[in-house]
Amino acid sequence: MPAKREVCNGSEVQAAITRVADAIISEFLSDNPREFAMIGIHRQGVPMAERIIAKLESRTGYRPQLALLDISMYRDDIGMRKSLPIIHATTIPFDMNDTAVILVDDVLSSGRTIRAALDAVTDYGRPELIRLAVLIDRGNREFPIRADYVGMKVDVSDDRKLAVEFNENNGQDGVYEIDWKKYRRGDH
């Protein structure tokens, strides 16, 4: 296998985002519409959340607020990794208390990132409810966590890394399976 193999192309990524947006519309914006906010987890959860918001707005006219969340301070592996994560800015432009929020990340795997994100979010207040939206569920769960809105499921073996790329961040929309032994650019 090559070091980097395309799993999904750009239009499949688009379709997955549309599926997530549709599922959110049917829960929040259909029969009894109600307000909610979105929380993008750095880094790839942020462009993903922005894409969903754009889609929601074009379909329904409703534009939820977006918070950016960095979970580095809440990780359970600080000091166990080769390098520390870079801390990105957390900005929450709304009151977390009594707000319905949708956490957004690109890939759901072990569930540890989401565990950390839940701790972080609840340190900012007591949301009315928390949902989870991911572009990809790749299985390999280590924590009892599941997503409410899933763009697609991808089967890859445990030792492979899935990398999502968005136009906004690193070039071209797509999902890639990466063999880290062959593809070393440092820790991602």
Add this chain to the structure above:
Amino acid sequence: MDNFKWTRKDLLSLYDLEAEEIEHILDTAEEFKKVSQRNVKKVPALRGKTVVNFFVEPSTRTRMSFELAEQRLSADIININANSSSLKKGETLLDTARNIEALQADLIVMRHSAPGAQSLIAKNIRCGVLNAGDGAHSHPTQALLDLFTIREKKGSLKGLKVSIIGDILHSRVARSDVWGLIKLGAEVTFAGPATLVPKEFENIGVRVCHNLKDALVDADVVNLLRIQHERQKRGFFPSTNEYAKFFGLNEASRKYLKPDALVMHPGPINRDVELDSAIADGPQSVILEQVTNGLAVRMAVLFLVSGCVEK
């Protein structure tokens, strides 16, 4: 910035750091500053880690700031001070440190009157070591909080003119600030009586002057150092009154200050000696913000070094 990796288990002096590392600490501190502005002022980043505050020389504000930073990071904390430590019984410094290490501590925050004491410890034990002041040599977290405060107010350090005024000779603050300021592109002036401001600092690119007006007129930042009364007894200057008249920032001398210049002081202030109350409490003063930022900077440094301590 995303490719940057912090690799140090110790913070000993800003002299050792690259500009990129200093910027990384300041960037990280910006996020830790926000933690203290929330309702829940605590994150689990250092949960399960043990931090020993080992203060062989007395300290109130630095120790309080470090201790609060550790608490906000959820670390477990032990405080050892000089009077109660076995150093009094003749144990060597290194033996004390090895005992701390043997208790599986992760980090030691240390103040000592002997320059280089922390470096000695850092080289010989597994724990990360943070220098909280070693004699007149270095006080890196004070310098970092000064840099953070200036950067926050002015946007960047590049090209800024920063005057540090007072007892440079005995000041670890000046010796730490200067490296950080130079590395981040500021122009540094040291000013004060000739007995307290050695000309030798010109060798590292600092402008040395013995006239307050020259230090104030074009300064973007003025950092006033505390004049210690005990220095007067040793004849470095004739009297604190005379010092205040020639080198104090007061009603008479403030006219030289640019309207947007920042007034800083590492504390504790000798009011109306190096700095008049009206200015210390006035709109140009960022002295209490320095205290707030010190907490954020210490949280950032504790977080970064803790990630590099071997198990």
